[in-house]
Amino acid sequence: MRKTTTLSAAALTLAAALLLTGCGGSSGGDEGDGDKAVASVEPQKKGGAVLDQPFEKPDLTLTDTHGEKYDLIEETKGKPVLLYFGYTHCPDVCPLTMSNIAVARSKLTAEQKKKLQVVFVTSDPKRDKPKELGSWLRGQDPSFTGLTGDFDTIQAGARTVGVSIEPSYKKKNGDVVSTHGAQLLAFSPKDDKAHVLYTEGNTTPEILQKELPEIIKGENP
Numbered sequence: 001m002r003k004t005t006t007l008s009a010a011a012l013t014l015a016a017a018l019l020l021t022g023c024g025g026s027s028g029g030d031e032g033d034g035d036k037a038v039a040s041v042e043p044q045k046k047g048g049a050v051l052d053q054p055f056e057k058p059d060l061t062l063t064d065t066h067g068e069k070y071d072l073i074e075e076t077k078g079k080p081v082l083l084y085f086g087y088t089h090c091p092d093v094c095p096l097t098m099s100n101i102a103v104a105r106s107k108l109t110a111e112q113k114k115k116l117q118v119v120f121v122t123s124d125p126k127r128d129k130p131k132e133l134g135s136w137l138r139g140q141d142p143s144f145t146g147l148t149g150d151f152d153t154i155q156a157g158a159r160t161v162g163v164s165i166e167p168s169y170k171k172k173n174g175d176v177v178s179t180h181g182a183q184l185l186a187f188s189p190k191d192d193k194a195h196v197l198y199t200e201g202n203t204t205p206e207i208l209q210k211e212l213p214e215i216i217k218g219e220n221p
Helices: 009-018 095-108 110-115 130-138 151-159 205-216
Strands: 020-025 049-056 063-066 069-070 082-084 117-122 145-148 177-179 184-188 191-196
Touching: 082 095, 082 177, 095 117, 095 205, 110 205, 117 130, 117 151, 130 145, 191 205
Parallel strands: 082 117, 117 145
Antiparallel strands: 020 177, 049 191, 063 069, 063 145, 082 184, 184 191
């Protein structure tokens, strides 16, 4: 049993401000150079950090990849949930994070897989329409839920869990840049609150494979 890393509210606020990644892509969205992270904080060495003040689940009603309304609170009530904000044209951080989750999920038991809900909320809804989002996520893991909708609604929801996202913009060379927090939040099925937070670099398949079973049971790793 490892020693738990706990983040205070002050430290979490700092992390939210620093963990912004500017992801650049070509105007077509399939390749391009990723901007460097705006800043970074010292990552946890042993996986997820346990929050001393757990986050409530965002009150978000968006559109899923089937074009249907999806109430995040109601649809995931009483379930272990991994929540991530990103976008499909991201050249690096987003696909890597989702791929790592998919690999870790593949190592779980059938019962654990059935319980775990993975939700990806786009930070670039102008380009990530339901069809495109669904196609991208199926390439990661067909069980993943993708949500899109009004940017202001998504941004407000992200802020309630300490994740900062900014509107995408096009640079002079045509590259589109979307800036978003790289945090992965794990919500407990016991109280529907995020007790564990993973920062960029701490979402390796090995770390997630080890810690997800405890999260699924509603325990802190």
